[in-house]
Amino acid sequence: MSALANIVPHLKAFHVGFIALWMAGLLALFAMLSRQCDAVDAESDFRRIREATHYGYTWVVTPAAGLAVGTGLALIFAREVFTIWMFGKLILVAGLVSLHGWIGHTIVAVAETGRGPKRPILLLLNLTLPMLIAGVLFLVLAKPNLAGWPMPGWLAQPVGGTLPFDVPNP
Numbered sequence: 001m002s003a004l005a006n007i008v009p010h011l012k013a014f015h016v017g018f019i020a021l022w023m024a025g026l027l028a029l030f031a032m033l034s035r036q037c038d039a040v041d042a043e044s045d046f047r048r049i050r051e052a053t054h055y056g057y058t059w060v061v062t063p064a065a066g067l068a069v070g071t072g073l074a075l076i077f078a079r080e081v082f083t084i085w086m087f088g089k090l091i092l093v094a095g096l097v098s099l100h101g102w103i104g105h106t107i108v109a110v111a112e113t114g115r116g117p118k119r120p121i122l123l124l125l126n127l128t129l130p131m132l133i134a135g136v137l138f139l140v141l142a143k144p145n146l147a148g149w150p151m152p153g154w155l156a157q158p159v160g161g162t163l164p165f166d167v168p169n170p
């Protein structure tokens with residue numbers, strides 16, 4: 001058992017709390033950006049939403065994302081979950097991180113161009129978010145046995161490759 005086992009409940013509580021803040025923040029940012037599409041002519045609304053998205057993203061949602069990922073990484077070693085469902089979860093989390101990055105890029109683009117984001121893209125990505133969340137929750141809560149999933153051989157066993165640089169030999 002890992003030496004970190006005693007702090008697992010605390011780590012999990014922080015992990016789930018930061019995840020809740022991060023996911024709620026992404027949903028709120030999508031909602032605010034979508035309001036910005038309509039606010040193009042209303043100068044003060046546009047500016048208010050622009051400031052709220054900017055500060056919300058930099059001071060709340062991004063720190064929550066970093067802490068959620070940090071506590072998640074600590075949990076991997078504390079719980080020793082080197083399992084296939086965990087790697088599946090990490091692939092879906094990469095999708096969530098990409099959405100996070102796209103929102104940040106869009107907030108900057110809105111500030112620079114003075115135009116709201118394109119509604120169809122916003123809608124599409126907004127729908128992707130709950131699907132990714134549902135996928136992650138399914139994997140982490142059901143912990144399905146994915147051992148029977150077809151995998152390329154090089155992913156399923158060591159291939160005996162060497163690193164492209166010298167490793168010190170203690």
Ligand code: HEM
Nearest residue numbers: 016019068069072073075076079081093133136137140141
């Ligand atoms: C890089 C990002 C993440 C990492 C490394 C990570 C890692 C982990 C690990 C190792 C656990 C403990 C699993 C266990 O005890 O069996 C866990 C629990 C959990 N994670 Fe994450 N996670 C990440 C992101 C997320 C995201 C984005 C969500 C939700 C959208 C999420 C939701 C949960 C939930 C609900 C639990 C509690 C599950 C339970 O206690 O059975 N995690 N996470």
